[in-house]
Amino acid sequence: MALKIALFGITRDIVGQPTLELPAPAPATVGALLDHLRANYPALGQLRSCAVAVNNEYAPADQALGPNDEIALIPPVAGG
Amino acid sequence: MALKIALFGITRDIVGQPTLELPAPAPATVGALLDHLRANYPALGQLRSCAVAVNNEYAPADQALGPNDEIALIPPVAGG
Amino acid sequence: MTPHLSITDQPIDVAAALAAVQTEAAGAVNSFIGTVRNQSGGRRVRRLHYESYDSMALTQLGHVVAQAYAKWPMLEKVAVVHRKGTLALGDVAVVVAVATPHRAESFAACQFIIDTLKQVVTIWKREEYEDGTEWVAAHP
Amino acid sequence: MTPHLSITDQPIDVAAALAAVQTEAAGAVNSFIGTVRNQSGGRRVRRLHYESYDSMALTQLGHVVAQAYAKWPMLEKVAVVHRKGTLALGDVAVVVAVATPHRAESFAACQFIIDTLKQVVTIWKREEYEDGTEWVAAHP
Numbered sequence: 347m348a349l350k351i352a353l354f355g356i357t358r359d360i361v362g363q364p365t366l367e368l369p370a371p372a373p374a375t376v377g378a379l380l381d382h383l384r385a386n387y388p389a390l391g392q393l394r395s396c397a398v399a400v401n402n403e404y405a406p407a408d409q410a411l412g413p414n415d416e417i418a419l420i421p422p423v424a425g426g
Numbered sequence: 427m428a429l430k431i432a433l434f435g436i437t438r439d440i441v442g443q444p445t446l447e448l449p450a451p452a453p454a455t456v457g458a459l460l461d462h463l464r465a466n467y468p469a470l471g472q473l474r475s476c477a478v479a480v481n482n483e484y485a486p487a488d489q490a491l492g493p494n495d496e497i498a499l500i501p502p503v504a505g506g
Numbered sequence: 507m508t509p510h511l512s513i514t515d516q517p518i519d520v521a522a523a524l525a526a527v528q529t530e531a532a533g534a535v536n537s538f539i540g541t542v543r544n545q546s547g548g549r550r551v552r553r554l555h556y557e558s559y560d561s562m563a564l565t566q567l568g569h570v571v572a573q574a575y576a577k578w579p580m581l582e583k584v585a586v587v588h589r590k591g592t593l594a595l596g597d598v599a600v601v602v603a604v605a606t607p608h609r610a611e612s613f614a615a616c617q618f619i620i621d622t623l624k625q626v627v628t629i630w631k632r633e634e635y636e637d638g639t640e641w642v643a644a645h646p
Numbered sequence: 647m648t649p650h651l652s653i654t655d656q657p658i659d660v661a662a663a664l665a666a667v668q669t670e671a672a673g674a675v676n677s678f679i680g681t682v683r684n685q686s687g688g689r690r691v692r693r694l695h696y697e698s699y700d701s702m703a704l705t706q707l708g709h710v711v712a713q714a715y716a717k718w719p720m721l722e723k724v725a726v727v728h729r730k731g732t733l734a735l736g737d738v739a740v741v742v743a744v745a746t747p748h749r750a751e752s753f754a755a756c757q758f759i760i761d762t763l764k765q766v767v768t769i770w771k772r773e774e775y776e777d778g779t780e781w782v783a784a785h786p
């Protein structure tokens with residue numbers, strides 16, 4: 347199962363591209379995805395926070411990920 | 427010593443005119459003025475409050491009044 | 507900074523009041539706009555009449571704003587415009603706008619100014635209903 | 647009432663956002679305007695870049711406003727407009743406007759919306775200084 351992850355703000359700078367495609371077998375949960383990405387991009391671990399959004403909602407670590415989900419990495423927001 | 431008192435809002439309605447002139451001998455203090463006016467216009471005593479302003483400032487009861495002072499009756503304000 | 511304070515019998519230009527406080531030094535602008543409601547204490551309001559003792563109202567407004575500057579030294583700019591005369595439903599009766607570098611203080615200072623204005627500024631409101639008029643807050 | 651929520655790369659029309667919430671049923675309008683400051687943490691700012699994940703930002707903004715309506719049932723109308731793209735000093739970055747029948751709630755609801763927006767809405771700010779740029783709040 348492959349995943350496609352949208353990157354915003356500083357996460358796009360860290361990864362160096364606006365989206366990331368993970369080929370199967372990809373991480374099955376939000377928590378596993380974060381572990382995988384932090385292992386590959388250690389700078390992500392230095393952020394104040396890094397959440398995962400699934401279909402426009404903040405997702406808890408145990409949420410399962412599917413190939414049709416719209417997944418995004420959410421570094422610390424700073425609107426306003 | 428005569429006094430001239432400006433009336434606003436409901437105090438003007440109660441007294442029936444926009445200013446009131448008190449001929450000498452007029453009340454010598456803010457407190458005496460209020461006592462005098464409440465005696466002559468009992469409806470003033472039914473207001474939630476009735477302050478006296480001297481030269482654009484709220485004045486305490488013991489403040490002395492002079493013929494050159496700008497004096498006004500201040501019923502409950504309701505700006506905003 | 508000299509505050510922009512006025513009492514006017516003309517329609518209030520809200521955009522001008524907001525523009526009066528905006529500055530590159532202050533990132534936060536809070537404003538309060540009071541408009542004429544169509545009801546008051548369950549009675550239908552047709553229109554409003556504001557009377558002002560202008561010289562004292564401006565003196566007291568100056569005191570209120572001075573107190574705000576003392577309480578929030580970071581306050582950059584303040585504008586207060588109050589309308590007087592006859593107002594229709596929906597008309598703007600008052601605008602308070604404040605600019606501060608940070609946002610929490612903009613809310614606190616603006617709320618302090620409108621709350622205190624309502625206590626001390628010599629403006630009186632007469633509401634007009636279908637069946638008469640009343641001086642607001644005059645009686646207990 | 648359907649709130650007026652948008653994220654735009656065009657200059658924000660503050661007057662339109664205020665007009666969107668005004669109603670004869672609500673006498674109190676509180677608004678917060680965030681503008682670009684000329685300094686941040688002691689550094690001179692030259693301009694700002696806002697990036698937005700629009701679909702999620704609007705979803706989260708909808709949640710924030712729904713929470714506000716739940717907390718303040720008297721809330722009549724809400725407008726929130728956030729700018730994205732490159733902004734110059736003094737430009738308006740965000741406007742929040744709320745209308746309620748009474749004034750204390752207008753302040754509380756407006757402050758809740760801007761405070762919560764800043765915590766959850768997926769917009770990122772990159773400040774540009776004389777000597778580089780930085781994603782705001784990214785690092786501890």
